[in-house]
Amino acid sequence: MPRPRRLSDGPVIKVRVTHDQYLELRAKAQAAGMSMAELLRDHGDQLAVVNRADWRLRTYQLGRIGVNLNQLVHWANIHKSAAEARQVIVALLRLERALRSEYGLDQGEPSP
Structure with missing residues (x-):
């Protein structure tokens, strides 16, 4: 044509x-x-x-998640006897895998 x-x-x-x-x-x-x-x-x-507004919102949300994770890890380190370390670690690994999948970070990178 x-x-x-x-x-x-x-x-x-x-x-x-x-x-x-x-x-x-x-x-x-x-x-x-x-x-x-x-x-x-x-x-x-x-x-x-790439929609920049969507990207900024995702970056903001990811930052908030990071702050919450840091608070959780800090609490777990302080209250080791009260926290089931194994359960916390498993939950954090699941969350990490979900975030990597959602944000396309698992492509070509080995998982720890």
Whole structure:
């Protein structure tokens, strides 16, 4: 199917990039035998987009979980006789595995 023809007065997108990003895009375009504009037009729809608000919320929640874990470990260290250390360790390992799975941290990393 032929591509739609671009009009000379069509919309233009201007993007500021760092010098390193520019060099990387230029090298990729040269390796593919096309201009940078062609590279971006042909492959721009293949970009992975990350919702920054969601990412910030997940990071915040993960930080809160970390604070709670630190409090739990601190309590377990102080009250060793009252805490069943084995049960606490098993619960912490389960929680760690769940967090690694949820946040994609278990890919390629051995579990302790």
